Amino acid sequence: MDGRVHTMCPASHINDLLKEPVLDLDVEVRGWVHRTRSSGKIVFDVLRDATGIIQVTIKKGNLPDMEFESAQMSHIESSVIVRGRMFKDDRAPGGYEIRASSFTLVGTSAPYPITEYQSEELLLDNRHLWIRSREQTAIMKVKASLMKGARDWLNSNEFYEVTPPIFTQNACEGGVTLFKLKYFDDQAFLSQSAQMYLEALIFSLEKVYAITPSFRAEKSRTTRHLTEFWHLELEEAWTDSKLNMEIQENLVSAMVAKAVEERSEELKLLGRDVADLKEIVPPFKRVTYAQMIDRLKQKEFEIEWGADLGAAEERAVTEDEKVPTFVTNFPRECKAFYMKEDPDDPKTVKCADLLAPEGYGEIIGGSERETDLAKLLERLEANNIPTEAYQWYLDLRKFGSVPHSGFGLGVERVVRWVCKLEHIRDAVPFPRTVARVYP
RNA sequence: GCCGUCGUAGCUCAGUCGGUAGAGCGUGGGACUGUUAAUCCCAAGGUCAUCGGUUCGAUCCCGAUCGACGGCGCCA
Structure with missing residues (x-):
């Protein structure tokens, strides 16, 4: 055998x-x-x-x-x-x-509804059949290779794969809208991030990651949002923001390399020049938010320090890039309460968004986490977030707190970029968007 | 949440300056022993999204609703 x-x-x-x-x-x-x-x-x-x-x-x-x-x-x-x-x-x-x-x-087959002329609506209504097409098949194969590349790299670098819950009671960021559901006589939400659970797990395993679905109830109508997406999240103890970025660029490079190794033909079919992907090797570019604002001003954007970067801004600074770009040190007010204040520049936090090249936008959001309990409470209050549901999370700072960092990678966003897709919904076989849960 | 576009045959669309409609593809029947999204002949197939208004008359003009798509914000 x-x-x-x-x-x-x-x-x-x-x-x-x-x-x-x-x-x-x-x-x-x-x-x-x-x-x-x-x-x-x-x-x-x-x-x-x-x-x-x-x-x-x-x-x-x-x-x-x-x-x-x-x-x-x-x-x-x-x-x-x-x-x-x-x-x-x-x-x-x-x-x-x-x-x-x-x-x-x-x-036998009944007359096939998908013929030579196809509208987006017809194709999406017949998604269960459309996924048989060569293009959709190619995307799914590339996605499988990207995920295999990720798991291979993570496992060989001694990260433990863990299984956080999907039902939760805490709204991780505060700002994001969650899917609410009845949980027996209680109320719960569908997880929008496993981050806090991963933070709890580093105290026993130190290096952990999880690949889970995440849910966002935002009514986003864009080419880069799904209401249900696959989230690769990682958390590591004894890791600062700098090392966090190194993990990310190595992980992303390993994912892309696996896709190139296994799926060159499919990538070509999708119109992606494999030579572009061979350039995806560490180190990626690094710029601070402040530098980004200056660069945008030179490009005649009307933007001042303190404003968040919009889609047009992200596109403008990455459309001519060949490798991904980290944007670090965002103003504290733009980011979530758990991100660590930068002692060298306290107006900012030790965070990094990773922007894909060619204007595909953000694929990872990450940061070093705040370890100081008082600062966390202060930030929760400043963001008007009630602390009841976060007691367990705050506990983590009371029992042997250590410096740690982590990030979340949007799997479909990486697939969209690597496969050069116009819309993120083609990066998943059965896309869930604001207007679509069928089929 | 905000802004915009669209809805006519199974599919993709054209059309009627207001007098209830047409093509291509697909489907059914026929021809063809080398096709490349094959070709040729014939046929079936439509409450023109829904509801209401204007009008002698609405698929067309107006309004509302529903659905879909695109863009922004939010984020991965």
Whole structure:
């Protein structure tokens, strides 16, 4: 036994056949009809499986008439099993085709709603079918590689993967709108960040991360917001803001490198030049918020110290960049209460937003955390946040508090940037946005 | 929360200066033994988003509602 789990019977995957064509034996492939054309006594099907596509020609006389007729009848997306000999043929897309000696229609398909002309609305209503498309398939494969790259890097750097709760009673930042739900006789929220739970976990494990869904009830209508997204959050004891950024740039680089290693073809299909991604190596750029304001003023933005950076500002300073940029030391008032004040510049906090290049915007928000209980209480009060639900969090500062830092990475935001997607909703198979929870 | 655009056949759209509609694709039938989003012939398919107003008459003009999409703010 090789330890793999085998499927029902020995059929080949299309890309394996294209990589090492077997021209002298019958092969069997299983998949779905991607394109079909018929011309009297010959049917051309382009067959799709999880790995690729190949043309199949079904000629009357080469197989039982019943099977030829089912080939004629099979619509796009019918599932089929085809056996036959593989031939090199320049007339076939991809250069090879299978000439069928057997054609089994496994599952018929009703007329497929997605045709050559498609509106965004139709596609989103049929998202459960649209995800079969080559482009969407490519995105999901890249995403899997990015996540694998992240886990590989984190695990080999001795971070523990932990499992924080999704039901919570604390609103992490104070400003964010949460999904409220009835929790038996109590009230709870869907988590919008696991950060505080990760902070609690560093006291036993020191280096932790979690990959969980996070939920935001903000009515954001933009190309970079989902109401449900996958959040990669990390927290590390004995880590300052500087080391925190080094972890981030190494992690992001490892994710991108894994996608390049495993999914170059898919990235090309999506219009992403892999050469761009090969430049994503540490160190990333670092600028302070104050420097950013100066730079924006030179670009004739009307912005003063103290104002938060908007989408247009972020775009203006990153659209010509090749690597991501950290923006550090935001004014205290722009950021969450738990971020540590910078002793060298107390108007600011030791935070860093990581902005993707090419104007794709923020992909990570991180900071060194405030360890001083009095300062935390002061900041909570200044932000009008009631402290009741935070008692356990404040406790962490009473029992062996240590310097620590962490961050949250928006997985779909990274996918959007790496895959060069116009909209973040294509970075997740079933996007949840303000206007959409179906399908 | 704010601003904007759109809603006509299964799909993508055109159209009617107000007199109840048309194309392409798809579907069904037919032809074709090498197609590349195949081609050719025939056919079926529409309360013109909903409700109300103006009018002899509204799919078209006006208003409201609903739905979708785009942009801003907020954040990952």
